[in-house]
Amino acid sequence: MMKETLNVVLCQNDIVWEDADATIAAIDAPVRSFLEKNDVDLIVFPETYSVGFSMNPEVSEKPDGVSANWLRAISSEYKVAVIASVPTVDTDAEGIECRFNRCWFICPDGTEYRYDKHHLFTPSGEGDAYSPGRERVCVNYCGWNIELNVCYDLRFPIWSRNVSNRYDLLVNIANWPVSRIRAASCLIKARAIENSAYALFCNRIGSDPLCEYDGRSTVVDYFGNRICKGVTVGGMRFYKATLNAAKLCHFRERFAAWKDADAFNLKCGM
Numbered sequence: 001m002m003k004e005t006l007n008v009v010l011c012q013n014d015i016v017w018e019d020a021d022a023t024i025a026a027i028d029a030p031v032r033s034f035l036e037k038n039d040v041d042l043i044v045f046p047e048t049y050s051v052g053f054s055m056n057p058e059v060s061e062k063p064d065g066v067s068a069n070w071l072r073a074i075s076s077e078y079k080v081a082v083i084a085s086v087p088t089v090d091t092d093a094e095g096i097e098c099r100f101n102r103c104w105f106i107c108p109d110g111t112e113y114r115y116d117k118h119h120l121f122t123p124s125g126e127g128d129a130y131s132p133g134r135e136r137v138c139v140n141y142c143g144w145n146i147e148l149n150v151c152y153d154l155r156f157p158i159w160s161r162n163v164s165n166r167y168d169l170l171v172n173i174a175n176w177p178v179s180r181i182r183a184a185s186c187l188i189k190a191r192a193i194e195n196s197a198y199a200l201f202c203n204r205i206g207s208d209p210l211c212e213y214d215g216r217s218t219v220v221d222y223f224g225n226r227i228c229k230g231v232t233v234g235g236m237r238f239y240k241a242t243l244n245a246a247k248l249c250h251f252r253e254r255f256a257a258w259k260d261a262d263a264f265n266l267k268c269g270m
Contacts (some may be wrong), residue, residue: 002143014206030234045084162195177211189224
């Protein structure tokens with residue numbers, strides 16, 4: 001059964017370049033303080049939340065590395081689902097060891113899902129450093145269907161097409177720089193409107209050797225309206241939103257554009 005309301009939180013954190021231990025040490029206390037005082041179903045962190053958008057193979061971790069394990073600890077201790085991506089070394093479907101920009105969805109009962117970023121950002125060399133994921137991933141949590149998306153994926157609407165209301169919430173986690181942030185702000189609204197779904201965009205702040213980041217994290221409804229509120233805890237910015245199942249269902253019933261959508265078969269081009 002779909003939970004009537006889903007409380008989601010976006011953590012707009014800074015990242016210590018290529019240093020997972022230092023980043024986690026900096027965000028651990030604010031995150032715990034926030035979760036102790038708020039009712040949260042789902043907490044979301046940016047893309048490569050602990051090391052930054054690095055192509056350096058030395059920052060990649062095994063699936064049980066420090067970055068994924070911290071996410072597991074937060075999920076278990078505070079009974080909250082967690083989303084974030086981590087550069088991960090693992091074997092592919094053919095048993096070959098590869099590097100993935102892996103988005104983890106970790107549930108408080110220990111169930112885990114993973115989405116390996118499909119659209120790799122070629123201008124930065126991500127396509128040379130990582131292997132692309134081949135499958136879309138939609139997670140059912142608290143009765144809500146949640147589609148996983150990472151940064152550059154946001155630019156490709158067919159990849160996120162919500163056929164027959166496959167998902168209720170689209171989650172995009174990012175390291176999206178200031179120079180292109182206006183595009184992200186438009187695209188997240190477009191994905192929500194065209195797919196009759198809630199959508200959220202969780203971006204980092206701070207800087208790395210190549211780019212500056214100013215967050216602009218947001219949650220929007222199926223009209224494209226921003227519905228989140230920000231709060232600062234321990235110097236870290238959090239954005240809270242409550243998603244309403246009845247309102248979403250009512251909208252889809254009254255404005256059933258999804259029934260008129262064109263049929264198509266998706267073929268990965270990589």
